[in-house]
Structures are given as structure tokens and as C-alpha cells.
Amino acid sequence: MTQTIFLVEDEPTIAATISHYLAQWGYTVKAVQDFNHVDAEVAAAAPNLVLMDIRLPFFNGFHWLECIRRTSKVPVMFLTSVSDDMNLVMAMNMGADDFLTKPIELPVLLAKIQGLLRRTYEYQQQDGRYPAGQFELAALDNRVTSIPLAQSIDLTPTETRILRMLFASPGAVVSREDIIAKLWASDAFIDQNTLAVTMTRLRQKVAPIALDQVIQTVRGAGYRLAVQPNA
Numbered sequence: 001m002t003q004t005i006f007l008v009e010d011e012p013t014i015a016a017t018i019s020h021y022l023a024q025w026g027y028t029v030k031a032v033q034d035f036n037h038v039d040a041e042v043a044a045a046a047p048n049l050v051l052m053d054i055r056l057p058f059f060n061g062f063h064w065l066e067c068i069r070r071t072s073k074v075p076v077m078f079l080t081s082v083s084d085d086m087n088l089v090m091a092m093n094m095g096a097d098d099f100l101t102k103p104i105e106l107p108v109l110l111a112k113i114q115g116l117l118r119r120t121y122e123y124q125q126q127d128g129r130y131p132a133g134q135f136e137l138a139a140l141d142n143r144v145t146s147i148p149l150a151q152s153i154d155l156t157p158t159e160t161r162i163l164r165m166l167f168a169s170p171g172a173v174v175s176r177e178d179i180i181a182k183l184w185a186s187d188a189f190i191d192q193n194t195l196a197v198t199m200t201r202l203r204q205k206v207a208p209i210a211l212d213q214v215i216q217t218v219r220g221a222g223y224r225l226a227v228q229p230n231a
Contacts, residue, residue, distance in 0.1 A: 003117060004028045006047035008038055008064065009079065010056050014104070018051070021106045022113070035059075039067035047074060049117055054080040054091070062094055069095045073142050075120050075157055077112065079104060092197045097158045099194065119183060120157045130167035133227030135211055137167045146209035153209055158183060159202050166215065166225040175222040199223065 005027050009015040019029040030045045032038055035057040042050060042064075050068065054061040065076055078091050081102040091099050098116055100109060130137040137144045142160045145152040155163065161183055165174050176195055183195075203212040214226045 002026060002028050003048040004030060004045060005113065006042055006045050006050045007031045008035075008042075008050065008052035008056065008061070010035065010053060014102075018104070018106070018109070022110070025110060027113075038064040039071075042068055042074070043071065048121070049113060050074055050076045051079055051113075052076060054078055062090055065091075065094050065096060069156075073154075073156055075116050077116060079109075092194065093201045095156045097156060119161055130164065132167045132170040132225055133214065135167075135209070135214075135227070137163050139164050144206060144209070144211060146211070149209055151209050153206050153211075155205070158198065159205065162198070162202060166223060170225045170227050173218050173221050173224045177222075179222065 003026075005022060007015055007018060007029055009018065009031070015031055019031060022029050030047065032041055034041065036059075038052075038056075038059075052061045052064065056064070061078055061080070065078075068074065068076065075097040076095070077098040077100060078096050079100055079102065097120075098112055100112060128139065130139065134147050135144060136147060137160070139160055142155045142157060143152050144155060144163060162179060165179060165182065176192060180192075180195055199215075199217075203215055206212050206215070216224050216226045218224055
């Protein structure tokens with residue numbers, strides 16, 4: 001089945017170049033038509049992935065990401081000429097799944113898209129439920145639950161994939177390198193800072209069910225879920 005990518009880019013030359021290149025690789029690319037209603041167009045297109053610039057007419061990409069995340073967990077990758085850490089932090093904190101700065105190298109963009117789509121949808125097809133201590137991760141639903149509180153937190157696909165690695169081996173250390181390799185396919189396309197930002201956001205999100213208290217950073221090694229495997 002052909003996968004659909006929704007492109008939110010206001011520079012016509014860049015939009016046309018990306019669209020043409022991805023079409024050659026078998027993707028259906030739909031470009032935004034009305035920059036005042038990006039979220040509505042994304043909902044109508046029901047894409048497999050959204051590529052979105054940060055600097056846009058009327059409202060920036062952060063605004064539209066927030067709108068999209070109210071109703072959808074579709075993977076979102078930002079395309080931007082802004083490469084400073086603050087924008088990276090904002091993007092990941094608001095639920096973005098990846099980040100690529102301009103000028104865009106098309107083979108790198110393709111590799112990121114392929115990796116993000118594969119991780120999102122192959123994991124969704126294969127994963128089930130992962131109990132660990134007083135918590136349970138429902139990977140198919142992108143949701144983690146505190147069993148005693150009967151309270152759940154909705155997750156982005158990237159957050160689900162990170163927790164899946166931790167829940168799959170409770171108590172064991174999962175290295176940063178392993179997480180990066182599995183999430184972004186190659187550490188050439190992502191760095192330790194991005195992972196640290198993502199983990200900070202994840203801890204903040206799951207704090208209401210106290211999951212943040214058992215997600216531990218093991219200095220110089222990685223992360224672990226500090227619960228017994230069959231508790």
C-alpha cells in the first residue's frame with residue numbers, strides 16, 4: 001500500500017523538489033493548500049507522516065503541531081533552517097518525532113522518513129502489552145497506565161518506542177546507543193542531545209502517574225525501568 005506524506009512547506013521550490021523526489025520513491029505526497037487550516041487538511045488527508053517547516057505564514061509549525069496532537073499521533077518531522085537548541089527542545093517537547101535542518105540533503109531526508117515510518121507502523125503491528133511493576137504499556141494504543149491509579153497517559157509513537165524498550169526488559173539498562181539505533185535507524189542522523197530532550201519530555205508527561213520516578217538515568221550507560229520484571 002502506498003504511504004502518504006503530508007508536506008507543510010511554504011517555499012514553492014523546496015516543496016516541489018521534495019514532492020518530486022519522494023514520488024520517485026513511491027510515496028504519495030500531498031502539499032498543504034491553506035496555511036490558515038493546516039490541521040484540518042492534515043486530518044482530511046489522514047497521512048502516514050507529516051513533514052512541516054517551522055516558519056510558516058500566519059502561524060508557525062509549533063502552533064500546528066499542537067493542534068495536530070490534540071486529535072492525532074501521526075509522526076511529525078520538522079524541516080527548518082533554524083538549528084539552535086531552543087527550537088529543537090520546543091519541537092521535541094511538543095511531540096515532534098524528528099527534526100531536520102535546511103539545506104536538506106534529500107537522501108538523508110529519505111532515510112529519516114523510511115526509518116520513522118518503519119519504526120512507527122511495524123512496531124504498531126507487532127507490539128502488544130508490556131506489564132512492569134505497577135504499570136502497563138499498551139504499545140498498540142500508544143498508552144501507558146498506572147494500574148493502582150487506573151489512570152492512563154497517551155504517548156507519541158516515539159515515546160511509545162522508548163518505553164517499549166524499557167518495559168521489555170524491566171530493571172535492565174538500555175544504552176543510549178541502542179535507543180538511538182532503534183529509534184532513528186542510524187546515529188549519524190541523531191545525537192545524544194536530542195535523546196536527552198526526548199527523555200526529559202517523556203518524564204514530564206508521565207509524572208501524573210508517577211512513572212517518572214522509576215525511569216532512571218544510569219550515568220554513562222543509558223536508562224532503565226527501576227521495577228522488578230514480574231512485580
